[in-house]
Amino acid sequence: MNMPVKIEYFKNPKNRELTPAELERFAQELDAIKQEVLDDLGEKDVKYLRRVISTVRYSNALGRALLFAGWFPPAWLLGTGLLSVAKILENMEVGHNVMHGQYDWMNDPNYTGQGYEWDTVGTSDNWRETHNFKHHTYTNIKGMDDDIGYGLLRLFPEQRWKAGYLLQPLYSIPFCLLFQWGVAIQNLELGKWWIGKKSKQQLLKEWKPMQAKIGKKLFKDYVFFPVIAGPSALPVFLGNLTANGVRNIWTFSIIFCGHFTKDVEVFPKTVLLNESKGHWYMRQIRGSSNLTGSEAFHILSGHLSHQIEHHLFPEVPARRYRKMAPKVEAVCKKYGLNYNNASLAKQFGQVVGRIVKYAFPFKK
Numbered sequence: 001m002n003m004p005v006k007i008e009y010f011k012n013p014k015n016r017e018l019t020p021a022e023l024e025r026f027a028q029e030l031d032a033i034k035q036e037v038l039d040d041l042g043e044k045d046v047k048y049l050r051r052v053i054s055t056v057r058y059s060n061a062l063g064r065a066l067l068f069a070g071w072f073p074p075a076w077l078l079g080t081g082l083l084s085v086a087k088i089l090e091n092m093e094v095g096h097n098v099m100h101g102q103y104d105w106m107n108d109p110n111y112t113g114q115g116y117e118w119d120t121v122g123t124s125d126n127w128r129e130t131h132n133f134k135h136h137t138y139t140n141i142k143g144m145d146d147d148i149g150y151g152l153l154r155l156f157p158e159q160r161w162k163a164g165y166l167l168q169p170l171y172s173i174p175f176c177l178l179f180q181w182g183v184a185i186q187n188l189e190l191g192k193w194w195i196g197k198k199s200k201q202q203l204l205k206e207w208k209p210m211q212a213k214i215g216k217k218l219f220k221d222y223v224f225f226p227v228i229a230g231p232s233a234l235p236v237f238l239g240n241l242t243a244n245g246v247r248n249i250w251t252f253s254i255i256f257c258g259h260f261t262k263d264v265e266v267f268p269k270t271v272l273l274n275e276s277k278g279h280w281y282m283r284q285i286r287g288s289s290n291l292t293g294s295e296a297f298h299i300l301s302g303h304l305s306h307q308i309e310h311h312l313f314p315e316v317p318a319r320r321y322r323k324m325a326p327k328v329e330a331v332c333k334k335y336g337l338n339y340n341n342a343s344l345a346k347q348f349g350q351v352v353g354r355i356v357k358y359a360f361p362f363k364k
Helices: 020-038 043-067 073-099 124-137 163-177 179-188 190-194 200-228 230-259 277-286 295-300 304-312 318-334 344-357
Strands: none
Touching: 020 277, 020 318, 043 073, 043 230, 043 318, 073 124, 073 230, 073 295, 124 179, 163 179, 163 230, 163 344, 179 190, 179 200, 179 230, 190 200, 200 230, 230 304, 230 344, 277 304, 295 304, 295 318, 304 318
C-alpha cells in the first residue's frame, strides 16, 4: 500500500488532503476521461492536424510574399502578421504537440514524436529531453524540473534567493523577447560549465548540433529571404525579425501563465517517495494553470491554454482538451482540488507579480 503523502506536500489551503483510497479513485476517474478520448481518435483528428499544417504553409507563403512588397506599409504589416501566425501555429499547435507523440497513432513518418523537427532555433532533441522528459516527469519538483524559472528567474519562495535576482524584473524583458533562444540553450546548463561542474569538451559536444540548427534558421530568415527580396531586403529582414519577436512574446506569455501563476506550487524531491499515479496526477494539477478564451485563442496557444489537461494527458491530441476540461474540473471539485482557470490578463498579472515579488528575499 502506498504511504500517505507528507504534510509538506499540501501547502495551498484551496486543496484538500486526500487519503490513499481517494487518490486511487481520483486516478481511476482521470484515467477514464483519458481512455474515452483515446478510444475516439480517428479521421477527424487527422483532418484537423492537416488543416492546421495547411494554414501554416499558406500563411507562411503569403506572409513572405507580401513582405517582398514591404516598402508599402500595409503589405509589410499584413505580411508580418501572417508570418507571425504561421510561426506561432507551427511551434505550438503542430511542433509542440506532435513532439509529444500526440499523433504517433497516425503512423505518418512526417509527424512522429521522435522524428519531427520544428521551426525554431532550438533542436527538437533538446526539447524532448528538457520538456517532454524532465518537465513532464518531474513537474515543479525543485532541483529536478529545469523549467522552474529556467535557471534565470526566482518565481517561488522555495527557490534560494541570490542578489542577482534583484534585477529579474529588468532582465525578464529581454528573456521574453528572445524566448526561443533561452529555450534553445536550456539543455546546455551553462551554469554548470561556469562553476566547473561541466567540462569545456562536454559543452562543445552539446553545442555542435545546436550550432547547425541555429545557423540554418539565421540564414533562412536573415540572409536568404532578404537577399532574394532585392530592393525589399530591409523590410523582409525587419518583418522576419518582428515575426520571431511576436512568437517569442506569445509563447513566453502562454507558457508562463500556465506554470507561474499565484496558486501554482513547487514541491520537494521527497514527493517522489511512494508517489502513486494519483499523487502524480495531483501534482500536475497543482503545478499548472489554465486560461480562458475563444476557440481561436486556444488554437493559437496550441491548446496550452489548457495546461492542466496537457500535464495530465500530454500524449492526447491537444485539440481534445477543450472538451475534456469540464470533466477534469468536475473531478477536481469532487475531490476538493483547486482548478486554476482565469483570463490571460489575470494570469499574466499574477506572473508579473511573482517576477517582481520574488526578486526580493521573500520566503512566502
